[in-house]
Amino acid sequence: MQRPSFFARALASGLCALALSSTLHAQELTVSAAASLTNAFQAIGQAYEKAHPGSRITFNFAASGPLLAQIQQGAPVDVFASADQETMNRAATARLLTDGTRADFAQNTLVVVVPSSATKTPQALQGLAGADFKRIATGTPATVPVGRYTMEAVQKAGLTDALHPRWIFGESVRQVLNYVARGEVDAGFVYRTDALIERDKTRIAFTVPTDNPVRYPIAQVASSKNADGARQFITFVRSAQGQDILGRYGFSKP
Amino acid sequence: MARRRFPGHALADAFLMLPMVLPPTVLGYYLIVVVGRNGVLGRYLDQWFGIHLMFTWQGAVIAASIVSLPLIYKAARAAFEDADPRMVLAARTLGASELEIFLRISLPLAGRGVVAGLMLAFARAMGEFGATLMIAGNLPGKTQTLSIAVYDAVQAGNDAQALWLTLLISVVCMCVLMASSRLLQAQH
Numbered sequence: 001m002q003r004p005s006f007f008a009r010a011l012a013s014g015l016c017a018l019a020l021s022s023t024l025h026a027q028e029l030t031v032s033a034a035a036s037l038t039n040a041f042q043a044i045g046q047a048y049e050k051a052h053p054g055s056r057i058t059f060n061f062a063a064s065g066p067l068l069a070q071i072q073q074g075a076p077v078d079v080f081a082s083a084d085q086e087t088m089n090r091a092a093t094a095r096l097l098t099d100g101t102r103a104d105f106a107q108n109t110l111v112v113v114v115p116s117s118a119t120k121t122p123q124a125l126q127g128l129a130g131a132d133f134k135r136i137a138t139g140t141p142a143t144v145p146v147g148r149y150t151m152e153a154v155q156k157a158g159l160t161d162a163l164h165p166r167w168i169f170g171e172s173v174r175q176v177l178n179y180v181a182r183g184e185v186d187a188g189f190v191y192r193t194d195a196l197i198e199r200d201k202t203r204i205a206f207t208v209p210t211d212n213p214v215r216y217p218i219a220q221v222a223s224s225k226n227a228d229g230a231r232q233f234i235t236f237v238r239s240a241q242g243q244d245i246l247g248r249y250g251f252s253k254p
Numbered sequence: 255m256a257r258r259r260f261p262g263h264a265l266a267d268a269f270l271m272l273p274m275v276l277p278p279t280v281l282g283y284y285l286i287v288v289v290g291r292n293g294v295l296g297r298y299l300d301q302w303f304g305i306h307l308m309f310t311w312q313g314a315v316i317a318a319s320i321v322s323l324p325l326i327y328k329a330a331r332a333a334f335e336d337a338d339p340r341m342v343l344a345a346r347t348l349g350a351s352e353l354e355i356f357l358r359i360s361l362p363l364a365g366r367g368v369v370a371g372l373m374l375a376f377a378r379a380m381g382e383f384g385a386t387l388m389i390a391g392n393l394p395g396k397t398q399t400l401s402i403a404v405y406d407a408v409q410a411g412n413d414a415q416a417l418w419l420t421l422l423i424s425v426v427c428m429c430v431l432m433a434s435s436r437l438l439q440a441q442h
Contacts (some may be wrong), residue, residue: 065409065410066409068411069409140392168391169391169392169393169394171387171392182286184286184290184291
């Protein structure tokens with residue numbers, strides 16, 4: 001008999017490994033979460049895995065808009081946590097969530113940060129209209145919640161036209177933070193918790209008042225194949241232990 | 255590069271081809287480190303000339319040029335190597351200067367190959383995404399290229415717009431490919 005080719009054997013062993021790895025992690029959970037939750041959720045994930053032996057969490061961090069688009073296109077996600085109500089409302093309207101699983105779990109504030117090397121620090125939104133702030137970063141308003149909060153606040157302050165030519169739009173709040181930390185922009189809009197991550201390279205100039213509070217909702221994705229795990233994770237995030245970890249990263253209770 | 259072998263020839267050759275195989279994100283990072291506002295060169299461009307490359311279309315042009323450089327280089331090199339060396343020798347015996355030889359003999363002989371390479375490079379530059387996004391950002395009306403606009407439309411769930419942009423890019427790239435391969439065929 002002819003021996004199976006190298007390619008066929010490689011393919012077969014690859015498939016075996018794949019099958020094995022998927023049965024080993026029957027309790028695998030995929031969580032799509034807003035970029036601003038990156039550090040806090042990684043810590044929560046570790047605590048969760050410790051509390052639920054055998055479970056494994058894969059995180060998918062990005063701006064809330066792209067995460068929603070991925071779920072819409074059928075990404076195998078179990079839990080979705082967004083940085084604003086609007087994105088979660090869109091998910092609900094598109095019938096992507098399991099009814100009765102949605103809950104707010106954390107709150108944040110919008111701040112303006114400047115590079116720590118900056119010589120001028122604005123005191124309020126009006127200050128950003130000055131000549132020292134030629135480039136101001138925020139998220140792309142259509143897909144990144146921090147961009148939407150920013151535009152609402154700027155519009156309310158009557159600065160839409162004044163700031164219009166100065167915007168640099170980032171793909172997520174963490175990209176905005178990176179632009180400020182590298183000194184590529186003169187100021188940027190991020191959440192307080194992000195500013196705390198880059199404490200050495202950025203400085204909080206002031207807190208921006210927002211009409212809608214920056215409140216984070218979480219929900220189970222309707223197409224989840226691990227509904228029990230998804231519900232357990234949401235419960236864990238909202239538990240005293242989960243809230244404690246969120247608090248350590250600067251989030252407040254909803 | 256085509257005519258002479260010099261010390262470090264292989265190294266220079268690999269360096270010029272590098273942008274073709276390096277991930278665009280690596281090129282983007284190099285660019286940020288070099289021409290960013292606090293970059294190795296960017297700092298002086300800013301202080302001395304007031305030139306900013308981050309978040310400008312000029313930055314996007316630099317990214318696209320570097321990424322498409324290997325295509326021009328490879329096509330031009332092959333074309334110069336193909337040209338009959340006896341023509342050059344004949345010109346030299348007739349007393350032509352090196353510059354004259356290049357402009358009136360080598361370049362016209364290699365012309366089609368160089369133009370074909372330019373067209374391929376144009377198509378590649380049009381499709382540039384990663385490095386451009388990293389250095390020029392994604393500013394609608396300023397630095398948003400066609401390929402970044404497609405990415406943006408898909409992220410925002412705007413499938414109709416993504417489809418139109420995709421069709422437009424596909425048609426242009428098909429035309430460029432067909433034109434360049436016709437040019438090369440005519441040469442042989």
